[in-house]
Amino acid sequence: MNKSIQTTLAFCLFLFSVQYTHAQKANYDEAKVPKFDIVDVLSTTDGQKVNTVEAWEKIRRPEILDIFRQQMYGTQPDTEVKVHYVVVKDIENAIPDLADIKEVDMIFSNANGRHSVRLTLFIPRKVSKPAPMFLGLNFYGNHTANPNENISIHSSWVRDNANFHIFGNRADEVSRGVRSSRWPVEYIVSQGYGLGLIYYGDIDPDFDDGFQNGLHPLFYKDGQTKPTSEEWGSIGIWSYGLSKALDYLGTDNDIDENKVIVFGHSRLGKTSLWAGVTDPRFAAAISNDSGCGGAALSKREFGERVAVINQNFPHWFNDNFIKYNNKESELPFDQHMLISLMAPRPVYIASAEQDEWADPKGEYLSGYYAKPAYDLYGIPSLNDVTPPKVNEARFTPGVSYHKRSGKHDVTRYDWVQYIEFADRFVR
Numbered sequence: 337m338n339k340s341i342q343t344t345l346a347f348c349l350f351l352f353s354v355q356y357t358h359a360q361k362a363n364y365d366e367a368k369v370p371k372f373d374i375v376d377v378l379s380t381t382d383g384q385k386v387n388t389v390e391a392w393e394k395i396r397r398p399e400i401l402d403i404f405r406q407q408m409y410g411t412q413p414d415t416e417v418k419v420h421y422v423v424v425k426d427i428e429n430a431i432p433d434l435a436d437i438k439e440v441d442m443i444f445s446n447a448n449g450r451h452s453v454r455l456t457l458f459i460p461r462k463v464s465k466p467a468p469m470f471l472g473l474n475f476y477g478n479h480t481a482n483p484n485e486n487i488s489i490h491s492s493w494v495r496d497n498a499n500f501h502i503f504g505n506r507a508d509e510v511s512r513g514v515r516s517s518r519w520p521v522e523y524i525v526s527q528g529y530g531l532g533l534i535y536y537g538d539i540d541p542d543f544d545d546g547f548q549n550g551l552h553p554l555f556y557k558d559g560q561t562k563p564t565s566e567e568w569g570s571i572g573i574w575s576y577g578l579s580k581a582l583d584y585l586g587t588d589n590d591i592d593e594n595k596v597i598v599f600g601h602s603r604l605g606k607t608s609l610w611a612g613v614t615d616p617r618f619a620a621a622i623s624n625d626s627g628c629g630g631a632a633l634s635k636r637e638f639g640e641r642v643a644v645i646n647q648n649f650p651h652w653f654n655d656n657f658i659k660y661n662n663k664e665s666e667l668p669f670d671q672h673m674l675i676s677l678m679a680p681r682p683v684y685i686a687s688a689e690q691d692e693w694a695d696p697k698g699e700y701l702s703g704y705y706a707k708p709a710y711d712l713y714g715i716p717s718l719n720d721v722t723p724p725k726v727n728e729a730r731f732t733p734g735v736s737y738h739k740r741s742g743k744h745d746v747t748r749y750d751w752v753q754y755i756e757f758a759d760r761f762v763r
């Protein structure tokens with residue numbers, strides 16, 4: 337090999353390792369959080385101050401929404417896709433005295449093809465209809481949320497998990513109910529709420545295949561083979577799936593479409609926030625341990641960083657977001673602005689004490705700094721820059737928050753707070 341090629345190769349290797357090590361190092365030291373300014377939620381990019389609801393809704397809110405679409409979560413293509421809903425199962429009293437189970441196929445189609453996503457609904461029996469509902473995506477399949485054998489098992493790609501006996505990227509009977517600790521179905525319905533579930537891999541399998549599977553290809557224009565650098569990645573299309581489920585719920589007399597709370601954990605908490613923000617029909621949104629790219633402020637550079645998330649999950653955001661790798665200070669926006677887009681609707685942000693990767697303090701602060709948008713509507717929201725103590729939920733009609741003891745997870749404690757939140761501000 338000639339000398340100059342050798343030198344170039346060595347240099348490239350060096351650059352790669354610098355970039356890699358830099359990106360992989362997560363900061364857990366509060367003293368190392370850089371100084372940064374909170375982007376003013378109420379100042380437009382050309383420096384005008386917005387101080388009425390009207391100016392917020394007509395000018396600033398659409399501007400911020402557009403920034404998130406262009407720079408991060410991606411735009412939705414304008415390709416026409418039809419959605420048909422078929423109720424494939426309706427089992428009364430499937431969970432004795434507590435809930436009926438209904439299943440709906442959401443069939444997406446156009447000239448590019450056809451793709452089906454299954455929505456499983458638990459309809460509470462002990463409440464007058466239409467009932468309020470929590471709607472959320474899950475990681476391994478609707479059947480993993482509860483052992484009830486009426487819940488169908490999906491045939492989509494699923495991540496292997498030896499603990500759940502999932503091998504060969506296929507789910508089967510063995511994984512029924514393995515995630516019931518995260519989905520206390522009996523408790524939720526006994527409180528008078530419905531629960532709607534979709535397996536996220538039905539919408540788009542969660543691995544980077546250049547967007548050849550799931551719903552993305554239906555949206556390609558002639559000759560297009562992957563989303564443009566501005567168009568949506570997985571989070572964008574997962575939240576689109578939630579909106580389409582809400583379309584169905586609007587036709588179902590058992591459910592009050594005006595009282596649907598979108599819920600998600602972790603990457604699916606990033607998704608529930610984006611769904612709540614892009615679809616104002618959702619009455620409220622809950623983000624459980626959503627972290628980087630969800631509720632956590634990126635500019636704190638604490639825990640997971642933008643470069644790390646983009647390297648590990650190149651398919652979650654659009655390609656424009658890559659330019660902020662190791663350049664959080666150059667972001668013209670931050671995640672408190674995402675929360676502000678929920679105003680005037682209630683939003684719940686939850687953290688876990690041992691989930692430093694998701695930056696609990698940054699998750700709280702984005703809720704706190706969203707306050708100016710709620711102020712415009714005269715809706716009280718978090719007004720103390722100091723987060724509450726561990727296991728002390730703070731409820732406000734704007735943003736509510738808790739930091740639970742324990743690790744990155746969804747627990748009974750979390751759900752008890754979400755029911756309280758829903759009772760106070762949605763029901």
Ligand code: GTR
Pocket residue numbers: 601602603604626627628640645
């Ligand atoms: C992690 C990722 C987090 C979070 C989490 C999850 O690996 O770094 O941002 O999304 O996965 O979704 O469980």
